[in-house]
Amino acid sequence: MAWELDGSRSIYSQLVDVILRRIVTGIYPAGSRLDSVRDLASEAGVNPNTMQRALTELERTGMITTQRTSGKYVTDSQEMIDKVREDMAANSVSKLIAEMHELGFEKEDVMEIIRRNSDERDNGVS
Secondary structure, eight states: OOOOOOTTSOHHHHHHHHHHHHHHTTSSOTTOBOOOHHHHHHHHTSOHHHHHHHHHHHHHHTSEEEETTTEEEEOSOHHHHHHHHHHHHHHHHHHHHHHHHHTTOOHHHHHHHHHHHHHHHHTTOO
């Protein structure tokens, strides 16, 4: 998963989002050790201070922990990870519904479009 950052909002908040997505998708599994701040910053192409700020935010929420002598680790609470994953999904659905309503679609129309697109995806149609 690439570090796709843009100028639409602060870099550190985008880093938080990318790292969270990597945690909930298992790229960074529960309990795993994260690379050093410097290595993560280099990979993302950002200043180490900006990466540290993002990691501090994730630590504040409990998604990562710091073990004084051995580095930063993803929480080992699968329940917490599942909750964040569910929250991210709910947020995505909320945004989609709001956009569809702006386009003039009703709830039933939105559900049909989702169903149709899901079926096409299952059948290998892009």
